[in-house]
Amino acid sequence: MxxxxxxxxxxxxxxxxxxxxxxxxxxxxxxxxxxxxxxxxxxxxxxxxxxxxxxxxxxxxxxxxxxxxxxxxxxxxxxxxxxxxxxxxxxxxxxxxxxxxxxxxxxxxxxxxxxxxxxxxxxxxxxxxxxxxxxxxxxxxxxxxxxxxxxxxxxxxxxxxxxxxxxxxxxxxxxxxxxxxxxxxxxxxxxxxxxxxxxxxxxxxxxxxxxxxxxxxxxxxxxxxxxxxxxxxxxxxxxxxxARWTIGFVFVNQISFLVLSNLATYANVITTNNNGISTGFTSYQKAQLMMMLPHSIITVSIITALLPRLSRQSHHHDLVRFGHEMANTARLVIGLIVPCAMLLFIAGPLLGQLMYGHGASSQGQGQAVGQIASMFALGLPAFSMFYLLLRSYYAQENTKTPFFLNLAFNIGHLAIGVSLFAAVDTRFKVAALGFGYSAAYTATALVTWKLVSRRFSEMTQARIPVHVFKSIAASAAAAAVSWAVHVTLSMVMKSASIPSLIIDLAVMGLVFVATYLIVAQNMRVISISDLRGFRRVT
Known part of the structure; x- marks a missing residue:
């Protein structure tokens, strides 16, 4: 067996x-x-x-x-x-x-x-x-x-x-x-x-x-x-x-998607008519997938391993252990996802060029996809935390609260995204939708955090906000060092060929990871044992 x-x-x-x-x-x-x-x-x-x-x-x-x-x-x-x-x-x-x-x-x-x-x-x-x-x-x-x-x-x-x-x-x-x-x-x-x-x-x-x-x-x-x-x-x-609340959850998402797909396809018509760089629904979709990749590899893997334990603890009404599991998982997710978000934010345009700047596309179009991904990256930590926090409700068979939280997110996303879409220049309309997504998830995750913390005091005792601040500080330090390396490499290579992009991104990534691990360990954000634990989970 x-x-x-x-x-x-x-x-x-x-x-x-x-x-x-x-x-x-x-x-x-x-x-x-x-x-x-x-x-x-x-x-x-x-x-x-x-x-x-x-x-x-x-x-x-x-x-x-x-x-x-x-x-x-x-x-x-x-x-x-x-x-x-x-x-x-x-x-x-x-x-x-x-x-x-x-x-x-x-x-x-x-x-x-x-x-x-x-x-x-x-x-x-x-x-x-x-x-x-x-x-x-x-x-x-x-x-x-x-x-x-x-x-x-x-x-x-x-x-x-x-x-x-x-x-x-x-x-x-x-x-x-x-x-x-x-x-x-x-x-x-x-x-x-x-x-x-x-x-x-x-x-x-x-x-x-x-x-x-x-x-x-x-x-x-x-x-x-x-x-x-x-x-x-x-x-x-x-x-x-x-399933009525879950079906309602899905229905609300689809209404939001309908509005966004109309706006994104309209944005592409405007840029095409103005002979600009094509950015529309496809660009939005691929940029969002770039953001989802670290979430699916890290957050989903961790939470998939966590859910059976949460369900057992909920079933046995062991809410103290339940709260500790949630707090420890939140710290691990934050320590891993925040640097991923920061790296995607600074490297998004380069990564977009490498992935989507060839064939029927162009380097400008690929770079535009990467810029949209950078806007999505701003909301990646909040998205992952919201995903984790909702599992505390699902483990206790509560689908009603997630429905209303998701409703609040979609209202915020549309309100911010549509307002910015109307206000910004044609070139940035789709990126504005990505920023609206990030801003709405950040606000919703904060509200959800407050609600979950009231139910589980262990979440408050874990000082998660301090942990988030330290993760951001360590990631910012790593971003500054890796960006300086990127600027130096750009002056040396002076081209945007595929080999140059690969070298640039590889060196940036290695420098970022090394710097983050050094700073994060000194700030007690994450340790080697945490990484070994994640490796066992995945």
Whole structure:
């Protein structure tokens, strides 16, 4: 059993690492193929819609209610949850299949809802065709989620972690094929229907294979799906009561996304008409992903290991230990995430040039993506802390408070982002949306911190605000030293070639990390033992 657990853990870690690497490569190749102009926005918005609709219709319910019930039924039922799994997959397949058909019939209207009215008829047509190609992903996202959870309940974790890698590889191959067919910067008027179909088909094929590749593993585990339609009195109806706040949480996020996608696509029209550097929805999306990478590697890894302990302590009403766990985790997350945010803030434009400044894009467009990422970096520590603090509510089965906190964040994000968007110069409109995101998360995280601290005095005793200040000070010192090194290197190399960017970023990163570790240890922000603890977690 110990060997099997070790194999699962090692396989999951390897799968996660490869998935993240191939995901970054996928984004780099995709932007090199489609650029960051209006054409790229038609693709990016269309490819976002299936995920949005899936999460809105079923994702919240599946994750909040159905999956916990599924795991319990697999442990308690004589048939190891076989009948329940069959009913659940049948129900979700019927719902999502119907949603796909309905949404495909309304593809132009749905696309129009999420995009600026300043688009030309051709822009909207191309986006609508992409949407038609991408909408079937809704069904396969649901199937992948359910197949993964059925396997996880049977202690099979590796296959679901590796499946997204196949998806990434298919999208990479599709993007390279498109690049070979359309080597100039593509526009909505220069691409053919065949080229649009290639991108749309390849993108959706990746999601199809991601789900389908789990079927052989399910069969090897002794599970074969058989459609069942006897849904009454089986426990599936709990979703209405148990998941309503989670569904509301998701709904609020989607309203915010709708407004932001309209603004970002409009910003790209303005910059294109003014012959400026294209920055729009694609730029916003890729910049946000740059910010999310350290969060997913560090914060999510730490909290994934923490959640089972929090749930046990909550179940046994051991609130003192619960508070200590939260405080210690907060200190570790802050000590690791604050320097990542500072490094991304100063190196964002260079990193954007390296990742997104080639092919159908340009160095100026890549740099613009990096500048937006720098704005997102300002809110990264708050985002990670908010993510951690919400888990204290979820561990105690409280989904109501997170809903209202998330509502406050979205109101703040829209209020700040829209105001700045209207006020700043065309070049900085999308960056203003990123700054609004950071400012709103900072305010929301502070409020959430106050609320959680009232419930757990251990959080106050841990002097987290002092720890944050020390982390910022140590990170600022590291940033000053690494920036001085960057300025020196820039004078020596005098070019922005790929090798120069790699050398510049590598040296900056090494100097930053070394300086931060020295200063942080002297200020008692973080220690080598903390880093070893994080290594064990991941």
């Amino acid at each position: 110990a060997q099997r657990n070790f194999g699962n853990t090692s396989g999951m870690a390897l799968g996660t690492l490869i998935s993240r690497i191939t995901g970054v490569v996928r984004d780099i190749v995709l932007v090199a193929s489609i650029g960051t102009g209006i054409f790229s926005d038609t693709y990016s918005v269309a490819n976002s819609l299936p995920n949005i609709i899936y999460i809105l219709i079923a994702g919240g319910a599946i994750n909040a209610v159905f999956i916990p019930v599924l795991v319990r039924r697999m442990n308690d039922d004589p048939d190891q949850g076989k009948a329940f799994s069959d009913r659940l997959i049948t129900l979700v397949a019927l719902v999502l299949g119907s949603v796909v058909i309905f949404s495909m019939a309304l593809a132009p209207q749905i696309t129009n809802l999420y995009t600026t009215s300043s688009w030309s008829q051709r822009d909207l047509y191309v986006a609508s065709i992409f949407t038609l190609w991408c909408l079937p992903q809704i069904f396969f996202y649901g199937m992948y989620t359910l197949f993964s959870q059925v396997l996880n309940a049977r202690n099979v974790f590796v296959a679901p972690m590796f499946a997204p890698i196949i998806n990434n590889l298919i999208v990479i191959a599709t993007s390279l094929t498109f690049l070979s067919l359309h080597q100039n910067q593509p526009t909505t008027t220069s691409v053919t229907n065949t080229q649009i179909g290639l991108l749309g088909f390849g993108t959706t094929l990746g999601v199809v294979v991601q789900a389908a590749i789990l079927i052989p593993t399910l069969k090897r585990q002794g599970y074969s799906w058989r459609p069942r339609f006897d849904f009454r009195h089986t426990g599936l109806g709990q979703v209405g009561n148990l």
